[in-house]
Amino acid sequence: MITVIQATNRPDSNSEFVSRQIDELLKKNSNEEIGHISMTDMPPEILAASSYEAEHIPEALQHMQDQYMIPASRFIWLLPEYNGSFPGVLKLFIDAVSVRKYDETFRHKKSMLIGIATGRAGNLRGMDHLSGILIHMKSIVYPRLLPISRVNELMDEEGRINHGPTLRTLEDHLKGFIAF
Ligand SMILES: Cc1cc2nc3c(=O)[nH]c(=O)nc-3n(C[C@H](O)[C@H](O)[C@H](O)COP(=O)(O)O)c2cc1C
DSSP: OEEEEEOOOOTTOHHHHHHHHHHHHHHHHOOSOEEEEEGGGOOGGGGSGGGGSGGGSOHHHHHHIIIIITTOSEEEEEEEOBTTBOOHHHHHHHHHHHTSSHHHHHTTOEEEEEEEOSSSSTTHHHHHHHHHHHHHTTOEEOSOOEEEOSGGGTBOTTSOBOOHHHHHHHHHHHHHHHHO
16 A cells, blocks of 8 residues: 555645645556545544554544555655644654554555745755654655745646646656555
């Protein structure tokens, strides 16, 4: 299984739209099952102190972890740039699932990172931040990062990337990761 992890809970985010487009491209290019986790499904109980106890992390989170992380051998992290990094809600998610079935979730799993920003940097810095965390968690990071800058100029009214060169680069990148 390859699981796409969409890193913001902001309503109608560009990342949510692009993550669905990535699901479609993966289905077109791979026979593997595709999982999908979105921070928009993050339950508010994650803020409770009990989230740091393996048996008490919110049920919705246990479900995401059991259904879409433990069976996955690969993750694609879609990272919008918020103040020069990825959104805090993603770190909260990673910390919560890490207290339960850590090795089955992260150890030696392969991760690919895509940054999205309306600015020029394409969240390169946030991808570096998450790479460091994933390596700390014994994961393997695909050694090509894909920054998508000025994403708002590349999308159509339905929220799909319709800029030919960007679309081709995205698809090549996904194919490279599938073969990795
Ligand atoms: C809290 C917040 C901080 C942001 N900081 C940056 C930033 O540092 N650099 C940048 O290029 N864009 C920044 N943006 C714009 C996002 O990159 C832009 O909204 C892009 O579409 C990805 O975020 P989205 O998936 O929430 O739409 C920020 C947006 C928010 C909501």
